[in-house]
Amino acid sequence: MTNGLQRATAALTSDERILWSGVPDASVLLSPVDVLLIPFSLLWTGFAVFWEYTALAQSKAPGFFPFFGGVFVAIGLYFVFFRFVVGNYRRRTTSYVLTNRRAIVVGARTLRSVSVDPNTLSTSWSRDSRRVSVNFGFQQGQTIRGVFGRSTLSMSAMTGPFTGWDPLNLNPTPIVFQDVVDPAGLEGALAELAAG
Structure with a gap:
């Protein structure tokens, strides 16, 4: 302060x-807005993990599919977990x-x-x-x-x-x-x- x-x-x-x-x-x-953000972030991350799993499990999937899915998984993990760290840091500073x-x-x-x-x-x-x-x-x-x-x-x-x-x-x-x-x-x- x-x-x-x-x-x-x-x-x-x-x-x-x-x-x-x-x-x-x-x-x-x-x-209060987390009532909307948390379900959205969980749906996003769930779909991204499903995409990534499917892309890795399919031997015929194009090579960029796992990379593409990995980006969305990383974004989803930020939404679910790390945004709270960022928000807490901003509150403290x-x-x-x-x-x-x-x-x-x-x-x-x-x-x-x-x-x-x-x-x-x-x-x-x-x-x-x-x-x-x-x-x-x-x-x-x-x-x-x-x-x-x-x-x-x-x-x-x-x-x-x-x-x-x-x-x-x-x-x-x-x-x-x-x-x-x-x-x-x-x-x-x-x-x-x-x-x-």
């Missing part, structure tokens, strides 16, 4: 001041900073920010109301209702940073403070921001 806060502080403009800083809950392993002008997400090698606009801000809570997520990137009408409880998933949840679905983070999501463990502090800072 300290390194992320230092990096964000170094990127502030002269008229910016920090209202709040925090981190995501590193103990969360699954997100991410920190959030809210200033009087911007929302900043600091990752291990990235620093992304967006101007805070009350018209593009949406908030969702975990089922147990211990964590809050604030989405700074979509208009409120562009979110879909979550699978569990009161959770709201952004349209980019399939490639969200903590699902590990995008291992190279090539398609960064809108700025989201996801699974914040200090909901009272963040809400107080947002109220102060809205008050001007």
